[in-house]
Amino acid sequence: MRTSDQAKLKQQLFGLWCAPIFSVLIAIGWLGFAHFWQPAAADLSAEATKQFFTVTYRDGMLLGNSILIVGCAFLVVASIQFGLMLADIEGRRPLWSITAAVSGILIAVIVFLNGGFWIGAAYRQEAGADIVVALNDTAWFGFLLGWVFLSLQMIATAMVALGEASAEPTIPRWISKASIAGAILLACAGGPAFTKSGPFAYHGLLGFYMPMVIWGVWLDLHAWFLRKSLLAEMSISVQSPIAVSRSSTQVSNAGLSK
């Protein structure tokens, strides 16, 4: 039995809601409980880093990163929903929509792995300080040096959105242009590989905080505008079930188009 069109649209709406749900989970779990709003600095001594992870914020680390990992599941759903709606705009052979969706999934996998490394850093209170530092460094490099995939997702999305030949595009053009600028600015997140202090370090303004703001704003703004478009589609479906039937068929065809 096929899912009804209204049910399908509701599921898609949930897919979009997964983006703000992820944002809330990362804000509460990771930034809050795990204290990453003010993380252990890269230039902290090994002993101080160990103290940070295995004593001072140990429980928060374990709980907060576990919440972060749960959040990754929502990010996967949101990324796929973004990809499906972009594919509807892009039409046949939706290269950039698939690229955007896959990039989002890769980001979720990377973030999940980093959550695991941070849990590992806090896990054994008797572990050597060098090991804790190594796990923390690895987690940060995965988290921040993976900026390229976020940039790719943002640029791929912007390319589809800017290519939409409509007077009222699903995603406003100024957002797509700002996304491209944001994707370029994300290069700052590559800085932590080369320094342990200053704004480019992994606890720095340009290495960490700015990329996080760009990510959050991009994700939630896009979810908002795609939701607006989907709600408009839902209201059409209530008025004319045949119209939305066609529309939904287009969505699924675009996603699987040859």
Next chain:
Amino acid sequence: MVISERSSYKNQAFAILCGPIFTVLTLVGWFGISQGLFPAHADWTPAQTAQFFAEHQFGVQLGCSIWIVGCCFLGIWVAQLSLVMARMEGSMPVWAVVQALAGGGIVVLVMLSCCLWTEASYRVGANPDVIVSANDSAWLAILQTWPILSLEMVATAIVMLQDRRAAKLVPDWLSYASIGGAVLLITTGGPAFTKSGPFAFHGVLGYFLPMLIWGLWFDSHSIFMWRALNRETRSTNPESVPGAAFSVR
């Protein structure tokens, strides 16, 4: 279709070109700057390994950062190959999806290894055991996962061999060679069991041969995808001159 045929062609042409771009970034970033051509040996002492990463600290950091950027291009190329395969397979493109998942997995693994190598070089003076551990983990992550590359190669070959068109996208000899290469990749499983000789992670069979197979598979498929795209564009839209894909008008 919201995007024009010409734009679609340009997008696809760029996606195929991402293959050689990834190759260049790998050669420059990984093999060149990051010392991937002359890596630290698996049988070195921790002190020697630590010294290697201290000496090449900036090179490893820069080279691995370049290779991570390269992973983006690899991801786009994988997406394009998946679309091409999905079109050939029809309504249930199982091998195209398998190829996409395997290709995406490789992107993550390359990135993960780069992060571990960056970590190995990050703190000069760190405990050498930690540096060795990071280096070993990086190598094992990228080499021990050879079945994923084999799977990607075999999945692609299966679809290409079933191509019934007169002008095949990929010649059969290349698909058979890909299957042969996918089998040969088993030598990449060697580094888990030895620290010296040809199967070590700095050895001919454990590392250099698999890298060569990967590169040849990757770039030969890029060439044939490029040719097929131009052929197809010529037949559907004669005005789109393939060579002028990126021409300024």
